[in-house]
Amino acid sequence: MSNRYRHIRLKEQISINKIYSFHYNELNKDYVYLGEQHNFWEFLYVDKGEVEITTDFSTFHLKQGDMVFYTPNEFHSLRCNRKTPPNIFIISFDCQSSAMRFFSHKMLRLGNDERLLLSQLIEEGNKLFVMPIVGPHAHPPKKPKHPLTRKEKPEFGAEQMIKIYLEALLIRLIRNNREQTPKPKLSSITKEKGDRELVRRIVDYLEAHMSDHPPLDRLCAEFALSKTQLRAIFREHTGCGITEYVGRLRIERAKQHIREETSNVTEIAEQLGYSSIHYFSRQFKKATGMTPSEYLKTMKAQM
Structure with a gap:
């Protein structure tokens, strides 16, 4: 009976199943992070203030609304501007999808739709993870001081929603920055x-x-x-x-x-x-x- 029905198997062009870190940081204006590298992807988003990011390939000056990506095994460090204490959001994750090459050594500016997805992602993270307000250490210990930990009773579906929002955010960033289609202005x-x-x-x-x-x-x-x-x-x-x-x-x-x-x-x-x-x-x-x-x-x- 089932052979009578034609179906289409849905493809996944970006698939994420492992998250290594998920934290929102409020940093001191004089904060300096000497850097690290690891064999998985990471992005940093500036929610408030400004930061300077140095990688193996470039130096980026990020302001509110900017996001930078680190490829696996790419060294990266951070420095605040000694004027404004920034708030940043960081996620590191494993993704073997070839489409991720788009984000190599790239800084992007988020639009309203992407910022909404990011806020939904953070909201789901708060439902799933125990997330203290922390700052990374100048010399990271061998074991993280605040390892990623599930709450005892996370909300139903929180893990899947994090996967959905994170994949949707990456897909939207690729679409919007490939097409560069001018958005129509509101008339009234x-x-x-x-x-x-x-x-x-x-x-x-x-x-x-x-x-x-x-x-x-x-x-x-x-x-x-x-x-x-x-x-x-x-x-x-x-x-x-x-x-x-x-x-x-x-x-x-x-x-x-x-x-x-x-x-x-x-x-x-x-x-x-x-x-x-x-x-x-x-x-x-x-x-x-x-x-x-x-x-x-x-x-x-x-x-």
Whole structure:
């Protein structure tokens, strides 16, 4: 009976079944990583700030939104710019697919769609792995200080979703950077309302006015949206409400100021619009599990 039905066996042009590392790092502005090499692929994505990467073949200056790939057995080192403490995301993995040659010695800039896939990949990683905030060591020990470890009860399908998102990200990067097709521009604000670009603009505005605590009415006027529309589109694309998102932004900005060591805790609390240093410390510990001073000690220990 089954012979009556014609089928097509699906091909896999990129297939990944082994992951060696998966971590999000918040680095000190003076951080230097002397380097390593290993017999599997790795990419590094800059989520915030800037880093300088040196490999066997070139030196790359990466800014927010940039990604660099290391081929198997390619030496690579990292240096921060001593000005801005960067946040980076690193995955190393095994892939024998011939299509991976496209990424050899290459730096790429991610678009909105690729960044979305990357954020989904990180989200699934948080569901599967125990991922402390760590920085690589200047002299890596023989055994990793924080080996990749599954959670005791990971969410159903998390491993497969990581495989899917990682393969999809690599496929999209190859497609987009081969074709180089110009993307059509949005013609009006009406089209933007249903797009991630609008949310990006709202986030940029919130970052620029973080200490002002912009009320919802001002945001509605700024982006020509009703309160219902604003709340709905923001939650759809960020997974949380505006107040919660601003709270996260303030903590991330606080962590950056602490790593820069240009302001003390009282000054940071004032700059970010907290009503008191005590309230700031409570919110910081609630979000990170550490007081501001404990966080600074942790960052210094990485150097």
